Amino acid sequence: MxxxxxxxxxxxxxxxxxxxxxxxxxxxxxxxxxxxxxxxxxxxxxxxxxxxxxxxxxxxxxxxxxxxxxxxxxxxxxxxxxxxxxxxxxxxxxxxxxxxxxxxxxxxxxxxxxxxxxxxxxxxxxxxxxxxxxxxxxxxxxxxxxxxLQVSDVSDLREARLAASRTHRSPRLDRVIQALGIKTETRRGSVGVKIGLIVERECDLYIHLSSRSKQWDTCAPEAILREAGGELTDLWGYPLRYNTPDVWNRNGLVASNGRLHKAVIERLQPLLAEFGRTRVA
CATH class of the missing domain: 3.30.540.10 (Fructose-1,6-Bisphosphatase, subunit A, domain 1)
Incomplete structure (x- = not known):
């Protein structure tokens, strides 16, 4: 609307x-x-x-x-x-x-x-x-x-191009990349810059496993991504809510071109269990 x-x-x-x-x-x-x-x-x-x-x-x-x-x-x-x-x-x-x-x-x-x-x-x-x-x-x-702007129409994870953080790298993300079968990765800083890669069709997916982003990191980029046809949720596929007392995005982030989103969320669940991660209510 x-x-x-x-x-x-x-x-x-x-x-x-x-x-x-x-x-x-x-x-x-x-x-x-x-x-x-x-x-x-x-x-x-x-x-x-x-x-x-x-x-x-x-x-x-x-x-x-x-x-x-x-x-x-x-x-x-x-x-x-x-x-x-x-x-x-x-x-x-x-x-x-x-x-x-x-x-x-x-x-x-x-x-x-x-x-x-x-x-x-x-x-x-x-x-x-x-x-x-x-x-x-x-x-x-x-x-x-x-x-x-309009996001890409890539729907096969094997063809997905990942936008990843230049810093905040962890062995767990390497494990996720391997499990998803992703072969192409671009490392950049700033959530806004990485979402920019998706809406510019240079990347198709961004996964942030950490609980260390906050609402001011994601609100503006999410509005732009959604209007370009993409999707942004937490690692379990739930929407982010803004203006809550706790400003941390404690359940991580998945941003995508939309077409990849369901498959990514499904593949993440056993990995999150392996990592001992549970969703914070």
């Missing part, structure tokens, strides 16, 4: 571009790298500067909405709102620090717990992805005209 979010999309795109441009002011220069949270995630002055632009802009334009942002202290206020913005001002900070171009600004809008709008902007290469529920997914490169 199409949703009228024209103003929201216009503002989100403008904020993503501004935040990306601000982050690029620090790219390649001296960085102040700190580590935060229980898994010691890196954060730089570029993250906080980009966050200030996005969060301030959303508050000014949509004061009644909730906001959940990686670089802003969370409060219970958002839990009473049906519309909540999910912001990662610099998804892929490790890539930003390494200067490998694998980072993106994520701005997503969830409505009643589901992704309704997504904007992902890669400032290092000037590529913008966006989608609104019911209105398709789109990409714009530099000065080019916007192009509508």
């Amino acid at each position: 199409a949703v009228d979010l024209e103003r929201e999309l216009e503002i989100a795109i403008a904020l993503a571009r501004r935040a990306g441009q601000e982050a690029m002011r620090y790219y390649g220069g001296p960085l102040e790298v700190a580590h935060k949270g229980e898994i010691e995630e890196p954060v730089t002055q570029a993250d906080t500067a980009a966050n200030e632009i996005v969060v301030r802009g959303l508050l000014e334009n949509f004061p009644d909405d909730g906001i959940l942002s990686e670089e802003t202290a969370d409060t219970a206020r958002r839990l009473g709102r049906s519309r909540v913005w999910m912001v990662d001002p610099l998804d892929g900070t490790s890539g930003f620090i390494a200067r490998d171009d694998d980072f993106a600004v994520h701005i997503g809008l969830s409505i009643d717990g589901a992704p309704a709008l997504g904007v992902v902007y890669r400032p290092a290469v000037d590529v913008l992805y966006w989608a609104v529920c019911g209105q398709g997914a789109w990409r714009q490169r530099a000065e080019e005209e916007a192009t509508r």
Whole structure:
């Protein structure tokens, strides 16, 4: 069902571009790298500067909405709102620090717990992805005209091309790749960048076994992937829910072109049991 979010999309795109441009002011220069949270995630002055632009802009334009942002202290206020913005001002900070171009600004809008709008902007290469529920997914490169996106029609796992994390590698993922019979793999950073590979038809599948992603990592990319014809669930095939008290995606992620999804979920189940994984309610 199409949703009228024209103003929201216009503002989100403008904020993503501004935040990306601000982050690029620090790219390649001296960085102040700190580590935060229980898994010691890196954060730089570029993250906080980009966050200030996005969060301030959303508050000014949509004061009644909730906001959940990686670089802003969370409060219970958002839990009473049906519309909540999910912001990662610099998804892929490790890539930003390494200067490998694998980072993106994520701005997503969830409505009643589901992704309704997504904007992902890669400032290092000037590529913008966006989608609104019911209105398709789109990409714009530099000065080019916007192009509508559609995932691949690959339906045989033996032909599937996997988008995998550049970091967070584990022997368990190697076991999954072997069991699925996947022969082609592209390693990149940022959830937004990897979902971009799927909607650009360069890859067909992304599997994230870890429980270490959060709602701001996935909301905007999921909106874009779904509007391009793809699917994103947890490892057991259940949909992700947004604006919950616990912001972690504790049950991992499977993103695909849709055609592969059922087969991947079915093949994962005995492997998850082998790994001792059970779904967190």
